Amino acid sequence: MNSSKYLITLVFSFIFSLSFSQTTQQPETLSLNSGTIDSQFEYIFRKSGNFKGTNGQPYEAVKTAWLLKLRNHVRDSLNEIRKDLNETQTVVKTQANEITELKSNLSKTQADLDKTNTEKNSMSLFGMQMSKTGYNTLLWSIIAGLLALLLLFIYKFKNSNAITRQAKQSLSEIEEEFDEHRKTALEREQKVRRQLQDEINKQKKA
Numbered sequence: 521m522n523s524s525k526y527l528i529t530l531v532f533s534f535i536f537s538l539s540f541s542q543t544t545q546q547p548e549t550l551s552l553n554s555g556t557i558d559s560q561f562e563y564i565f566r567k568s569g570n571f572k573g574t575n576g577q578p579y580e581a582v583k584t585a586w587l588l589k590l591r592n593h594v595r596d597s598l599n600e601i602r603k604d605l606n607e608t609q610t611v612v613k614t615q616a617n618e619i620t621e622l623k624s625n626l627s628k629t630q631a632d633l634d635k636t637n638t639e640k641n642s643m644s645l646f647g648m649q650m651s652k653t654g655y656n657t658l659l660w661s662i663i664a665g666l667l668a669l670l671l672l673f674i675y676k677f678k679n680s681n682a683i684t685r686q687a688k689q690s691l692s693e694i695e696e697e698f699d700e701h702r703k704t705a706l707e708r709e710q711k712v713r714r715q716l717q718d719e720i721n722k723q724k725k726a
């Protein structure tokens with residue numbers, strides 16, 4: 521009986537730590553077929569018979585059927601705890617996988633956001649990414665260069681027109697001088713011819 525009492529005490533200590541949360545509400549009626557493990561132990565303690573041995577030492581008698589039923593209840597409780605623990609571990613594992621996936625998606629989203637911000641703050645030129653400041657500087661430099669070339673072309677064009685007008689004017693003056701020279705030469709030639717004809721006529725008369 522002492523070994524049975526020791527076994528009951530040991531099992532009670534173990535089960536008490538597992539069923540501590542269930543002991544906060546003590547049932548009004550103790551029973552071996554219902555209630556918490558703690559209440560079932562309490563039922564056995566109260567229903568156990570108190571006896572005194574021949575040597576005067578007290579001992580308690582517990583029905584074997586009660587112990588067997590209590591053992592089955594303890595096993596059922598342990599199996600239920602194991603089941604809950606396995607389910608909890610499964611949930612924890614599932615949540616850990618979901619957290620890992622969420623972290624991966626968050627990292628990908630952050631990378632896409634950084635890429636979007638980079639593209640937003642930069643411009644593509646000939647397949648090369650440039651900052652907006654560099655792009656604007658290059659663009660205005662090209663515009664300034666083209667404007668300078670345009671002004672140079674206009675200057676050259678006006679200068680060329682002025683030279684062309686001056687050349688035309690000089691050519692016109694040369695043509696006028698040439699026409700005047702040609703008229704003078706023609707008149708001189710005609711005068712010489714008349715003089716020559718007059719001399720010829722004089723010689724014939726003579």
